[in-house]
Amino acid sequence: MSDTPDAIIIGTGVIGTATAFELAKAGWKTLSLDRNTQVGHGSTAGSCAIIRMHYSTLDGTAFAWEGYHYWRDWAEYLGLPEGADIARFREVGCLVMKTEANGLLEKHMKYSAELGCPFEEWSPEKVVERLPIYSMDSYAPAKRMDDAEFGESNGRQVVGAVYWPKAGYVTDPALSAQNLAAAARLNGGAFRMGVEVTEILKEGGRVTGVKLADGEEIHAPVVINVAGPGSARVNEMAGVTGEMTIETRPLRQEVVHVPAPAGFDFETNGTIVSDSDIACYCRPEQGNHILVGSEDPECDAHQWVESDVDYPRDFTDQWTTQAMRYAQRVPSLGIPSRTRGVVDLYDASTDWIPIYDKSSLGGFFMACGTSGNQYKNAPIAGKMMAALVDYCTAGNDHDVTPLQFRLPYIDREIDVGFYSRKRPINAESSFSVLG
Ligand SMILES: Cc1cc2nc3c(=O)[nH]c(=O)nc-3n(C[C@H](O)[C@H](O)[C@H](O)COP(=O)(O)OP(=O)(O)OC[C@H]3O[C@@H](n4cnc5c(N)ncnc54)[C@H](O)[C@@H]3O)c2cc1C
Numbered sequence: 001m002s003d004t005p006d007a008i009i010i011g012t013g014v015i016g017t018a019t020a021f022e023l024a025k026a027g028w029k030t031l032s033l034d035r036n037t038q039v040g041h042g043s044t045a046g047s048c049a050i051i052r053m054h055y056s057t058l059d060g061t062a063f064a065w066e067g068y069h070y071w072r073d074w075a076e077y078l079g080l081p082e083g084a085d086i087a088r089f090r091e092v093g094c095l096v097m098k099t100e101a102n103g104l105l106e107k108h109m110k111y112s113a114e115l116g117c118p119f120e121e122w123s124p125e126k127v128v129e130r131l132p133i134y135s136m137d138s139y140a141p142a143k144r145m146d147d148a149e150f151g152e153s154n155g156r157q158v159v160g161a162v163y164w165p166k167a168g169y170v171t172d173p174a175l176s177a178q179n180l181a182a183a184a185r186l187n188g189g190a191f192r193m194g195v196e197v198t199e200i201l202k203e204g205g206r207v208t209g210v211k212l213a214d215g216e217e218i219h220a221p222v223v224i225n226v227a228g229p230g231s232a233r234v235n236e237m238a239g240v241t242g243e244m245t246i247e248t249r250p251l252r253q254e255v256v257h258v259p260a261p262a263g264f265d266f267e268t269n270g271t272i273v274s275d276s277d278i279a280c281y282c283r284p285e286q287g288n289h290i291l292v293g294s295e296d297p298e299c300d301a302h303q304w305v306e307s308d309v310d311y312p313r314d315f316t317d318q319w320t321t322q323a324m325r326y327a328q329r330v331p332s333l334g335i336p337s338r339t340r341g342v343v344d345l346y347d348a349s350t351d352w353i354p355i356y357d358k359s360s361l362g363g364f365f366m367a368c369g370t371s372g373n374q375y376k377n378a379p380i381a382g383k384m385m386a387a388l389v390d391y392c393t394a395g396n397d398h399d400v401t402p403l404q405f406r407l408p409y410i411d412r413e414i415d416v417g418f419y420s421r422k423r424p425i426n427a428e429s430s431f432s433v434l435g
Contacts, residue, residue, distance in 0.1 A: 005031035005190070007222035007389065008210055010197050010234055012036070013044035014173060014375055015367050016226035017180035018382025024187035026386050031218065032181070032189065033210070035196035040177025042228045044375065046344030048255060048293055049170040050272055050283055051376040052094045053117050054108040054162070056430045059418045060353065061111040063377050066407040068166055070379035074176075077379060078183040087176035092284060094167030094272040095127065098160050099140060101276040102430075105162045112164070115410060122161045130271065133264045133330050142279035142297035145321045151328060158277050167272055169283050173375060180378075197227075200238040206362035207238070222389060224365045229308035229345035231368030240359040240366075244421040246350045248369040252303035252311055254318045255342040256292040257285055261332040266290050274434070278325045281433075290333075291341070292326045294318070296432040308345055315339040346372035351429045356384055356419040358392050358399070365389060366421065372433040380407065388416060 009020050012034040020032045036042060051071050055061045070077050071089040078086065098104040112119045124136040137153040144150065170176050181191060199211035200223060209219035225234040229250035235241050260266035270284040279297035282290050294300065300318070305311040319339050327333040349355060349369030354377075356367050367385050374381060384405050391403045402417030417423070429435065 005029050005220045007224060008033060008218060008220045009224045009226055011042065011226035011228055012039040012177060012181060012191065013042045013226065013228050014040065014177045014180065014378040015370065015381050017177045017184060018378040019224060019226055019367060019385045020189045021180045021184040021187065022382040022386035023389065024184045024189035026390065030184065030189045032191045033195050033197060034193050037194045039181045039191065039193065040174035043344050043347065044177050045174040046342045047173045047375045048283060048291055049173040049375050051089065051169060052167040052272065053112060053164050054096055055435050057426065057428045058111045058114065059414055060435050062115055062407060062410065062412055062414060063380060065115050065117045066410045067377040067380045069409040071170060078179050080179065080182055080186065084182065086179050088171045089168055090171060091166060091168035092271050093163055093165045094274065095122065095161050095163050096274040097158050097277050098162065099276045101140065109162060118165055120163045120165065122163050124157060124160055127161050133261050133332055135329060135331055138277050139328050140277045142299060142325060144299050145317065145324055169272065197234065200364065202361060207364040222363045222393065224367065224385065226367045229347040231347050231366065233308065235366060238359065238361050238364050240361050240364060243360050245423060245425065246355055246369060246421055248347050248349050248355065250305050250308045251346040251348040252305050253294065253344055253346055253372065254315055254322065256319055256322045257289050257340040258292065258323055258333060258335060260288045260290050261330060261334065275329060278328050280322060280326050282326060292322050294322055295434065305345065311345065313343050315341065315343065351426045352431050352435055353426050353429055354419060355421045356381060356388065356416065357421045358388065359421065371435065373435040384416060
């Protein structure tokens with residue numbers, strides 16, 4: 001960088017790099033900073049990178065349905081030179097079990113129908129036809145492994161499921177952030193890696209830049225906090241948390257990788273499954289593996305951590321609990337004695353809905369609180385953040401007159417105030433990773 005950037009972006013995860021790309025395309029001279037030495041190696045690298053459309057709110061569904069299209073058109077969206085190594089979207093569909101916990105998906109189907117997002121209702125027989133390794137015995141409510149009734153069916157059957165055929169996953173989430181960084185660079189965006197922001201500089205109620213751990217100061221009129229699970233610390237540095245009704249906090253998660261049962265090619269013929277009857281979600285993984293995450297049932301204590309850098313990285317009983325819960329649905333599942341998978345952090349918000357907003361400090365913005373469910377939305381979140389920065393720097397008061405933002409693919413306007421840091425807690429949320 002020869003001189004002062006127009007905007008500093010803290011964080012080079014998938015949302016930070018998407019924000020950099022969108023701002024750079026719009027003519028902003030951006031500088032992205034990250035304490036890691038490689039782009040995309042925060043929580044983005046640990047993400048399951050599932051691109052699904054069913055959310056508990058109409059706004060959440062609209063955002064995710066819009067988000068899908070960027071992954072579908074990934075090469076075109078990036079505009080990188082021919083032959084660039086780009087992340088791959090596998091459109092394997094997402095099957096969601098109908099349960100009491102999700103109101104038999106009535107609301108989700110209504111929202112998808114309203115938005116023109118395709119879905120199909122499946123009978124239990126149809127589920128087993130697609131996934132012959134599945135048993136449809138019901139186990140709800142989810143239990144801990146040491147519960148005497150763990151593994152005992154409640155005597156009922158899961159009544160059916162809804163299949164969203166356009167859903168899928170991205171095979172290499174860190175690469176997708178690197179793709180966005182490359183696209184940002186093509187548009188003039190700059191990146192500095194291995195630098196930690198330790199102070200937000202301000203003067204007269206406005207942000208003036210950042211200070212790095214080695215004491216270097218970088219000045220800019222706009223600073224955006226896209227620090228993932230480090231977002232709360234950065235917001236505290238900026239002194240903007242006092243007026244926020246929604247807080248963000250790092251939450252530890254374990255994701256299980258197990259081999260698919262012999263004789264079934266889950267990698268080719270499997271699908272994503274969200275199964276609140278056993279409180280697990282899963283997706284195919286390379287090498288005919290299945291990746292199993294938790295849907296945060298009430299019986300599991302949340303593993304909040306104090307530091308987003310220094311937290312326990314080893315698997316615990318939680319790994320075995322998740323594997324055993326999934327084995328209820330797939331009785332032939334072998335659970336290896338060697339634990340494999342991912343330990344990483346969500347940046348959980350109070351209502352599990354993200355914050356995409358300005359702050360009480362002029363020029364200081366935040367895209368955070370992504371609560372384990374915003375990977376899929378990164379490109380559209382980046383576009384919306386760029387529009388928000390433009391709107392606010394043009395003198396508009398987003399708190400008083402919130403930006404109305406058009407989702408270009410699905411041609412629908414949303415009120416960006418939905419994502420306000422000062423919103424009332426959204427009672428419609430699932431208060432879980434499902435958003
Ligand atoms: C286990 C797991 C599974 C998930 N599965 C899904 C899924 O299937 N689908 C989905 O949509 N979402 C999923 N998510 C959520 C998704 O991964 C995140 O919402 C998304 O990756 C967040 O991207 P980000 O750019 O905001 O943050 P991150 O990728 O966390 O990037 C933040 C960056 O900021 C840097 N940073 C922090 N503080 C500082 C500082 N002070 N100075 C300099 N740099 C700093 C960090 O080093 C990091 O690189 C999952 C998350 C996890 C943890």
